[in-house]
Structures are given as structure tokens and as C-alpha cells.
Amino acid sequence: MKLIGVRTPGTDDTRIAVTEGHGKATVLTTLQGFWADPARWLANEPADGQLLSTEDVRIVPPVLPEARVICIGLNYHAHAAEGSYKDQELPPHPTLFARWTQSLSVDGVPAPVPANEAGLDWEGEIAAYIGRPLVDADAETARKAVVGYSTFNDLTSRVAQKLTSQWILGKNGDNSGPLGPLVTADEVGDLREGLRVQTRVNGTTVQDGNTKDMIYDLGETLSLISRTFTLRPGDIICTGTPEGVGYARTPQWLLQPGDVVEVEVDKLGVLTTPIVGNDYRYGATR
Structure with a gap:
């Protein structure tokens, strides 16, 4: 469904x-x-x-305004190696950051490049939706609480992200969190079994990963979060992106107005986002 x-x-x-x-x-x-x-x-x-x-x-988006949107940073081995942990040992716990629901959008909605950015970076991934309260849950209980998944693109303003050690500013640009339809968990299965995650820019494949490469298991991460605060129905966790992001390339490759970025995930479908100039922010109806 x-x-x-x-x-x-x-x-x-x-x-x-x-x-x-x-x-x-x-x-x-x-x-x-x-x-x-x-x-x-x-x-x-x-x-x-x-x-x-x-x-x-x-x-x-099928998302409550008050929902928490929690994102995992650097959650694929190959992506961690191309970024912050190229020559370092992986940390024992995931890096988590927050998105506000106001940053979310859906398939086909344009995403503007902020004025102080050279472009936007793509991060194709999977979002998971919580279906029942989780308090001090074990990993298996947490996995069973996931009611569905969506394709997701964590479009990132890299200049803003890297101003400080806190990533929230760079991760909450207008329309920078497009979501595909929520596909129920019974049709998707366990992420540990492997789903292919691909991102394309103007038809060129830039990311091609698999959830088997995840560092931090979804159930274990939800369990960790639930020990600090209660996860409630409608909360979302975005599970991280594979290798191939634009900022890590030589030369750097960022999304420009006129580009079209697609995220395709096995069983979840294709999510398409056109990139537009900053003037879109003024007068656009959201």
C-alpha cells in the first residue's frame, strides 16, 4: 500500500x-x-x-506538523570513507541531526538554491516512519514499530552546514527534504536484507549503494533514541546516504538551477526534484 x-x-x-x-x-x-x-x-x-x-x-507529505524528523549522518561505510572518517575510526554511536517538517516537500516540487550557496548537494536515502510509541525499546521492538518507508533526498546547503559543527542550518533549506509516497513496511521488508539506493542528476547516476552497507542498524538507532526521548507515531528517521555526494568529488559537483535530481529505491519508486534559483523562494505558494 x-x-x-x-x-x-x-x-x-x-x-x-x-x-x-x-x-x-x-x-x-x-x-x-x-x-x-x-x-x-x-x-x-x-x-x-x-x-x-x-x-x-x-x-x-503525509507528516504531522509536530513530528520529529531525525536524520542519521554518515551511515554508509563508503560514504563515511569519502567524508569525515576517511582516515579515522568510526564512532560507536551515530551522528544524529534534526530537520523541521517545514523543510519537507514531495515529488516534483522545486528546491531553490539559497543565495549564499554555490549549489545544493544531493543525498538520496530512505525515510522510515514510526507507527507506535517507543520508550526504552530494544532493537527488535523498534524495527517492528516501523510502519513504512519513503524515498527521501536530504538536499544539503554545504556552506551553511560547515559553518559550525552543528549541521541543522545546512539541512533545513526551503523544500530541501522531498519525500516519496509512504510504502507500508509489509511491502518493503527489512533494510538489512538490502535495498538498492540510486541517485541521478540529469540522467547520470551519481550514487549507487545498498542498505547492506549501513553502519548503524535502523532498529538499534531507534532503540538508542528511545532511551532519551519517546518516539511517537508519525516521527520519522532518515537513514543516511551512500557514497557519491557532490562535495566529495574532484572537482566538486553541486546542483544548479535547471538540474533535475532523481532518487530511486527498490520497492519505493522514483522521487524527482527540479532545482531552481533563489528567486523561487519569493512569491512561491507552498
């Missing part, structure tokens, strides 16, 4: 719908209603929900 957020033009009310393909979607319930009890809504195929044409609604 693939889920999207839909919003009728002129309203701020988001609903969760099942994509039927061919431009059709069936409404399940409200955004808040879904995340209050995801298991209930995923237990059966939709039968009586309103059938919509996706051309008549605005597609938005």
Missing part, C-alpha cells in the same frame, strides 16, 4: 489517501486520525473512502 498526503485547494486540512495509480487516490482518514492509530487504518484495504483525482488536490 502506498500512502500520500492530500490537501484540497484553499484549505489547510490534510488527509491520508492510498494512491491507486493512474492519477487516482482513495481517502482513508484525516492526517491526525491516521497517526493516532496507523495499525487500524493499515489493517484493511480501503473500501468506502472518497475517490479523488490527484490533479484536483495538492499532494503534501
